[in-house]
Amino acid sequence: MSKVVTFGEILMRITPLGNKKLKQSNQLEYYFGGTEANVAISLSQFGNQTQYITVVSDDFIGSAVKSYLKQLEVDTTSIIELHHPLGLYFLEVGAVMRSSTISYNRAHSAFCHIEPHMVDWDEALHDCQWFHWTGITPALTHNAYLTLKEGLQVAHKKGITISADPAYRKDLWNYGKNAKDILKELIMYSDIFIGGPNEINELLGTHFEYTNEDFIAASKLLLAEYPNIKKVADKTRVSLNANWHKIISRMWTGTEFLETKELEITHIVDRIGTGDAYAAGLIHGLLHYSDLKALEFANASCAIKHTIEGDANLLSEKEVLNIIEGNTSGRIIR
Numbered sequence: 001m002s003k004v005v006t007f008g009e010i011l012m013r014i015t016p017l018g019n020k021k022l023k024q025s026n027q028l029e030y031y032f033g034g035t036e037a038n039v040a041i042s043l044s045q046f047g048n049q050t051q052y053i054t055v056v057s058d059d060f061i062g063s064a065v066k067s068y069l070k071q072l073e074v075d076t077t078s079i080i081e082l083h084h085p086l087g088l089y090f091l092e093v094g095a096v097m098r099s100s101t102i103s104y105n106r107a108h109s110a111f112c113h114i115e116p117h118m119v120d121w122d123e124a125l126h127d128c129q130w131f132h133w134t135g136i137t138p139a140l141t142h143n144a145y146l147t148l149k150e151g152l153q154v155a156h157k158k159g160i161t162i163s164a165d166p167a168y169r170k171d172l173w174n175y176g177k178n179a180k181d182i183l184k185e186l187i188m189y190s191d192i193f194i195g196g197p198n199e200i201n202e203l204l205g206t207h208f209e210y211t212n213e214d215f216i217a218a219s220k221l222l223l224a225e226y227p228n229i230k231k232v233a234d235k236t237r238v239s240l241n242a243n244w245h246k247i248i249s250r251m252w253t254g255t256e257f258l259e260t261k262e263l264e265i266t267h268i269v270d271r272i273g274t275g276d277a278y279a280a281g282l283i284h285g286l287l288h289y290s291d292l293k294a295l296e297f298a299n300a301s302c303a304i305k306h307t308i309e310g311d312a313n314l315l316s317e318k319e320v321l322n323i324i325e326g327n328t329s330g331r332i333i334r
Contacts, residue, residue, distance in 0.1 A: 002287045003049040004130040007119075007151055008036030008137045009111035009144075010054050010065055011104075013272070013311060015091040022092055032068050033311020035134050035167065038273045041312040042280035042301065044073040046320075048287070051075040053124055053151075055111040057086045062110070072312070078124045084110040091272065094242040100271065112140055116147045121154040130283055131155040133190075134165040138182050139172035145182055152189040161286075164190035165279055168202045180205075187226055192286065194279050196234030196250075210236060212250065212257065219252035230254055233282050233295060235275075235302055243268045245306070249278070249299035253291050260296050263303040263323070270309045277305035277313035281320065296324045 011034050016025035040052040052074050056062035058081040065086065066076045087109030094100040106112065125131065133152065138145035155162055166183050173179045184203060187193070197208035200218040204225065208214040219232040231253050238246040245265045251258040281301025285294025300323040305313040 001047065001049045002129045003051065003127055004040065004043050004132065004283060004287075005051045005053065005125055005128050005155075006036035006040045006132045007053040007148060008034055008134060009087055009106065009109065009140065010034040010037040010052075010056065011087040011089050011106060011109075012061065013089055013091055015093060019093050019095045022090065031310040032065055033273060035136055035165070035273075035276045035279075036132065037069070037074075038276035038312045039132055039280045039283070040074050041069070041072045041314070042277055043284055045314055046280070046284045046317040048284060049075070051078060051124060051128075053078045053119060055080045055082055055109075055114050055118075057081070057110045058083050061086050072314075078119065080114070080118050082110045082113050084108065084113050086110055087112075093270075096241050096243060099242060106140070112144070114141070114147055115143050116150050119147055119151065121151045125151070125155055125158055125160060128155070128158070128160050130161045130163065130287065132163045132165075132279065132283060133186070135167040135179075135183055136169060136172065138186060139169060139179065142175050142177065145177070145186075149186060152186060156189045161192065162190045163192040163194060163279070163283055165194040165275075166199045166203065167275075168199065188228060190226075191228060191230050192282075193222060193226075193229050193232045194234070194282060195232070196236070212259070215250060216252055216257050223252075223254060231286075231291070233298065235278050235299065242271075245271075247299055247303050249295050249302070251291060251295045256291075258292050258295050260299040263299060263328070265303055265306045268306045271306060273311040273313065274302050274305045276311075278302035280313065284317070293324075297321070300324050 013031045040050040044050045056065045069076050087106030089104045092101045137148050197218045208218040233251045235249045248262045249260045278298050281298035285297035300320045
């Protein structure tokens with residue numbers, strides 16, 4: 001069993017029931033989620049050993065977070081509790097041509113009070129095969145960046161495979177540091193880059209388009225700038241409306257271009273966390289399969305997450321493999 005460690009903030013998601021706007025409803029439901037938590041949960045459902053490092057509030061909400069993660073077989077022994085509130089985000093779910101909208105309340109959350117000395121990275125990364133991070137974490141605070149950097153340095157020294165999802169969100173970078181400089185520094189420790197031309201353009205100041213030819217050219221340039229990166233993987237999404245999308249994935253292996261078949265999602269139940277499902281599927285695939293099958297597994301994981309309510313993909317490895325094999329009719333399995 002492979003051990004994967006992720007690090008980042010977990011949030012409480014609050015949303016009106018169904019497709020209502022907040023001003024239409026006095027009934028709300030909640031889920032716990034956050035990109036690195038979602039990756040850990042999905043990987044645990046695929047049968048991997050996972051450990052998630054975060055900071056939660058030292059109250060009944062933080063306790064509920066840990067219970068939720070334990071229920072889904074995620075190791076919570078490195079989770080820190082502080083006397084600050086858990087971060088929140090509010091979601092109004094769109095429909096047809098109306099987009100979903102999100103508002104965050106996380107500026108003074110427990111996670112934003114993390115300090116580097118709080119995490120024992122040597123212990124947390126013991127017997128670890130894979131460490132996953134995203135660009136959301138270093139965007140939150142200077143100390144979150146320093147804590148992540150320390151973890152990456154320890155993981156790199158231990159020879160652990162490191163995957164990076166740069167996930168550039170310009171509105172998060174509010175503490176005076178240059179996002180491009182920080183991300184460039186952290187990507188130097190990474191082996192797998194999860195992103196495409198848009199993310200590479202943000203890093204390198206280039207202007208690649210979304211064609212396969214530009215994806216290959218952008219990937220080659222990225223590998224030339226960062227020789228530690230071995231593979232680049234990306235998904236492309238065609239949105240016909242808020243409820244109907246098409247997903248295709250592609251990879252540059254360093255020597256070869258790979259691409260999956262298109263998966264069409266004609267009725268989206270929940271789009272939140274689909275990129276995290278992709279990342280988890282890719283990590284699981286690269287740990288256990290060939291490059292092409294890993295890419296197919298990532299694409300199918302992303303597509304199937306659109307049918308699961310909540311932030312995390314709760315499908316098993318067998319259920320994802322079933323999609324790869326072409327069983328997409330949705331017929332009842334007896």
